[in-house]
Amino acid sequence: MAFFCLKLYILANLSNHEINNPVGFLTSNLEMLADYRKHCIEILSLQEEITSPHRPSEQERIILIQRLERMKKEVDFDYIQKETASLLEDCLLGANRIRNIVTDLMSFTHAKDIDWQLVDVNKLLQKTVKLAFNEIKFQTTIQWDLNELDLIYSSEGRLGQAFLSLLMNAVHSIRQDGLITLSTRMKQEDDQKIAIIEISDNGHGIAEKDLPFIFEPFYTTKEKGKGTGLGLHMVDNVVNNHSGKIEVNSTLGEGTCFRILLPYKDKQRI
Numbered sequence: 001m002a003f004f005c006l007k008l009y010i011l012a013n014l015s016n017h018e019i020n021n022p023v024g025f026l027t028s029n030l031e032m033l034a035d036y037r038k039h040c041i042e043i044l045s046l047q048e049e050i051t052s053p054h055r056p057s058e059q060e061r062i063i064l065i066q067r068l069e070r071m072k073k074e075v076d077f078d079y080i081q082k083e084t085a086s087l088l089e090d091c092l093l094g095a096n097r098i099r100n101i102v103t104d105l106m107s108f109t110h111a112k113d114i115d116w117q118l119v120d121v122n123k124l125l126q127k128t129v130k131l132a133f134n135e136i137k138f139q140t141t142i143q144w145d146l147n148e149l150d151l152i153y154s155s156e157g158r159l160g161q162a163f164l165s166l167l168m169n170a171v172h173s174i175r176q177d178g179l180i181t182l183s184t185r186m187k188q189e190d191d192q193k194i195a196i197i198e199i200s201d202n203g204h205g206i207a208e209k210d211l212p213f214i215f216e217p218f219y220t221t222k223e224k225g226k227g228t229g230l231g232l233h234m235v236d237n238v239v240n241n242h243s244g245k246i247e248v249n250s251t252l253g254e255g256t257c258f259r260i261l262l263p264y265k266d267k268q269r270i
């Protein structure tokens with residue numbers, strides 16, 4: 001159940017811009033192409049009439065040619081010829097973009113038992129940023145501080161979703177001149193080796209009174225319709241499934257840092 005919600009959560013968040021954007025321009029390009037096709041067919045049938053074996057009289061032919069020239073001018077036929085190629089090129093780009101997003105999404109949401117494997121967390125973070133690229137505002141800088149990590153036995157799909165959720169929260173907290181830092185390092189604590197992953201931002205921060213509730217399901221400070229309040233609850237579940245810990249430091253007006261601590265284990269199961 002929790003995982004089903006996770007899928008819906010991630011799809012709802014991403015579908016907004018990542019997929020709706022290319023779908024938007026694909027639709028409007030296709031509408032324009034349908035219009036251009038109609039004009040081309042009108043022009044073609046007029047041309048066929050002119051060159052028909054039941055040739056019209058010379059007089060009729062001149063009138064048809066004049067009509068054809070007028071029609072070409074009215075619909076701007078030269079422009080249509082050039083524009084069609086670029087509209088089709090954009091459609092292909094849009095379709096490819098959707099295909100790539102869906103492929104990335106599938107690799108995040110197809111988390112089953114077999115999804116537990118040795119994972120390169122640094123690469124997973126990079127993939128997460130790539131996936132959320134359109135959501136990351138132009139004025140936001142991503143700063144990387146990735147250090148060498150051993151591969152960790154983990155659910156790549158679920159961990160990716162958790163990173164994405166934290167990244168989205170960071171993006172949403174930023175007003176202007178945003179800075180999001182993603183950092184990783186390894187630490188040895190007694191006999192236990194731990195991977196530490198931090199996602200921090202210089203956004204609006206979290207009020208002290210809200211901090212105790214942020215991991216509660218459906219707790220959100222976003223305006224109605226903007227947030228489900230499920231993101232951090234899901235992150236918490238994912239971290240628990242990995243026998244890990246999540247910590248948060250936040251200062252109102254200055255920013256927030258979420259820290260995930262994942263212990264290295266030989267094998268882990270949900």
Ligand SMILES: Nc1ncnc2c1ncn2[C@@H]1O[C@H](COP(=O)(O)OP(=O)(O)OP(=O)(O)O)[C@@H](O)[C@H]1O
Nearest residue numbers: 169170173205214220221222227228229231232256
């Ligand atoms: N990086 C952050 N900066 C500031 N506030 C945050 C940050 N991350 C979480 N919060 C606060 O915690 C609340 C709960 O976050 P959570 O991700 O669970 O839900 P949401 O972001 O509101 O909704 P959704 O995840 O569906 O978009 C947010 O509404 C916000 O108040």
Ligand SMILES: [Mg+2]
Nearest residue numbers: 165169231232
């Ligand atoms: Mg969220």
